[in-house]
Amino acid sequence: GENVEQHPSTLSVQEGDSAVIKCTYSDSASNYFPWYKQELGKRPQLIIDIRSNVGEKKDQRIAVTLNKTAKHFSLHITETQPEDSAVYFCAASMPGNQFYFGTGTSLTVIP
Amino acid sequence: GAVVSQHPSRVICKSGTSVKIECRSLDFQATTMFWYRQFPKQSLMLMATSNEGSKATYEQGVEKDKFLINHASLTLSTLTVTSAHPEDSSFYICSAGALRGTEAFFGQGTRLTVV
Numbered sequence: 001g002e003n004v005e006q007h008p009s010t011l012s013v014q015e016g017d018s019a020v021i022k023c024t025y026s027d028s029a030s031n032y033f034p035w036y037k038q039e040l041g042k043r044p045q046l047i048i049d050i051r052s053n054v055g056e057k058k059d060q061r062i063a064v065t066l067n068k069t070a071k072h073f074s075l076h077i078t079e080t081q082p083e084d085s086a087v088y089f090c091a092a093s094m095p096g097n098q099f100y101f102g103t104g105t106s107l108t109v110i111p
Numbered sequence: 112g113a114v115v116s117q118h119p120s121r122v123i124c125k126s127g128t129s130v131k132i133e134c135r136s137l138d139f140q141a142t143t144m145f146w147y148r149q150f151p152k153q154s155l156m157l158m159a160t161s162n163e164g165s166k167a168t169y170e171q172g173v174e175k176d177k178f179l180i181n182h183a184s185l186t187l188s189t190l191t192v193t194s195a196h197p198e199d200s201s202f203y204i205c206s207a208g209a210l211r212g213t214e215a216f217f218g219q220g221t222r223l224t225v226v
Contacts, residue, residue, distance in 0.1 A: 103153070
């Protein structure tokens, strides 16, 4: 199956600074790349996604970039706020809709 | 977005017993559902793909006789943890997608504790 790697595993930033999380995937057949935010004991919530025919997508303070050639994609959060603190997962989806998740990044925004 | 409901949210069972977890798509039909397992502070690990009307497809290393999956209808998939042991204690989450190549909708998750 697909192999998704995610870095860093932990990230601390000062409130107002930017946070960047990077993921790589192995299977060129993957065509959909969502990012999820998960709070402790809760289900993952989709925050942004990108398809393989798009290079960049932005939604307010959140943006995602995709480099198909290099098989990597990144999440960018600008003007971070304490409520952004959570665990973030990237995922790569195969055409059969199986999602393979990265190992997660625990983001802490320091007030 | 679409709604996926998972029950129970928490279950405690004795070692050696079996536990069934249900995953329902409430407002769409899901020919395929997915079951994940998540250990504390770790990522979601895909366990198996549940296919309506046919056998589930298990990921490498997942015991099919241990984790029985049944997808009897287009809106319901069940995961049964058989002869549960303490090491099976984990957070189990199902997901379904209304369309291929789109957002996955997750159930609330089930916290299983085997004592």
